[in-house]
Amino acid sequence: MTKKKIRVFINGFGRIGRAVARIMLEDECCELVGINDICSYEQMAYLLKYDSVYGTLPYVVNVEDDILFIGTQKVQLFSEADPSNMDLRVMEIDVVLQCSGMFLTTASNLPLIRNGAKKVIVSAPSSDDMPTYIYGVNHKKYRDEPVISNSSCSANAIVPIFQIVDTYFGIESAMMSMYHSYTVYQNLLDSKHYSDDIRRTRSATQNIIPLMSSAAEATETFFPHLKGKMYAKSIRVPVPSTTLYELHIQIGKKTGVQEVNQVLREEIGGTYSDILDVTELPGSSLEYIQSPYSAVLNLSLTAVVEEDLLRISAWQDNEYGYAKRVVDMAKYIAQY
Template sequence: MAERVRVALNGFGRIGRTVLRAWAGGAWPGVEIVAINDIASAEDCAYLLEYDSVFGRFPGAVRLEPGAMVAGPHRLRLTREADLSRLDLSDIDVVMECTGRADTVEVSGRGLAAGARRVLISGPSEAAEFTVVLGANDAALDAHMRVVSNASCTTNALAPLVKALHESIGIGTGWMTTIHCYTGSQPTVDAPRGDPARSRAAALSMVPTTTSAGRLMDRVLPDLAGRISCAAVRVPVASVSAIDLTFQPLRAVTTPEVNAVLQGAGGVIGWTDRPLVSSDLRARAESVIMATRETAVTGGGLVRVFGWYDNEWGFSCRMLDVAASWGAHR
């Protein structure tokens, strides 16, 4: 039996905990999560894993032991260190850097300084050697790379879709709006947040704002650089987001032809022809689930497609997928 990829989670917030929940389901037998590091107390980490407002109660007992957390049948060593480089991670193949603060070489490299072999960052980072999106540019992921970004949840939803459409139909230019659930970057009551719109109470208003997907798309799919522009509207729901993409195809197409492309894409792209709403897509593992009922082609030839994505669960599944393949190269 092949040796499993040993993973440490640095940061046990929304993505760190969701990665652990998804992995505990058993779909990644080649991955073993063995350690968690977070600045929160052990009691807080255990409580927030056991009880989750979005995903419900953890499917198994959660308890603390000296220096460890036990989640179901899994015992994970638990540390509380602000500077990861102070730990001994010489037994770790991949550190999943989930703090949201790994935007400098110094911070992103702390896992390597602690002895781990590789670092996978759960978000955009200028400190990464490469930004990977499964289903878009993962063929270029090099085993010799040591610090890699897993892009953003929206980029993971959009880039594989754009690649599939461009290879089958061709994209001249397009516009994508992500209809995105609120996140921890927004306040629950009006409070200063830099961007005046983002300073408003997250659960009470729709908030037009920006998304990192625009610049990341140019990085992930450089052959299409400048062709897809992006914007975001944060909406008052706690989970599951959507992408609404309108584009000019390079040739005339019909709605059934576009849907045939979406249904045949496979991989990280799922689809549904049922009249679903956002809560129905919670905890779906695909990067994007296309709603084929929403596909349309205008009289002028513009194409509109719409897809759902669980911005926490789907993205966390991609973290595990990348760790499983990239981390296996020793």
């Protein structure tokens, strides 16, 4: 008997939405049945087919009226600024992936539920008390809520690492530096910008730009005892993909590099094998483009100072790795 595929709808077809679509095309458990974005249908098709980071999609992609054809697959297209205008009932949607970067509250996503979707996953931290789950960390605590947050790409990388360190060594405080690829919200050339941070006016392709990050707040959600004891900075660098995390962690017991790496190897080889990986190779950012992991820890860069100040370094494709976790979460909650 053929297992029924999970029927997925993507609202917002930007970098994360398109990465999710590419991943689902290779996943026999999922069927992409609809996409909504305010750009033209021709641009949706073109940007899915051709990607400057991930390459050309190996399918014939074209649009006829409001149908996107990806090989033999048909996907219904919408262009609604207000998703509440879409009637999704006839499409039998199991999960809507809210990848627009907007609609960050439970209330703003409930119209999708009222219009026929069974569940909604927001691919960003929420701005209210929306339940937040990270696959591989707390997803098994999911309690059939209709709207949930998948947190941020950074939290998906950091939280499982912190979970290991806190369990074995006890975290007392932490500072996180993220050497992060530039994003579409930055300028290609110096120009005006809507942000309150004037540094966003500068060219992302020519500058290293330090920006404030919400990663500390997103991580605190999972470690209440560390509230106010963490700080994060996103340092945007002139590369189009991947992030290097430098995590400086004050721990509560004495240890050394060998013990830390042994713990990381054992935990990541077991409990966290689906979402984390380790390496000791001298790789750089290009090697981690399209990595399916939430983070790949580079154990050769682990350091310990004064036996209780720990540095852990990890790589992440902050688009593709995060999109993989969004798809994992969709497959998990669709069972309920």
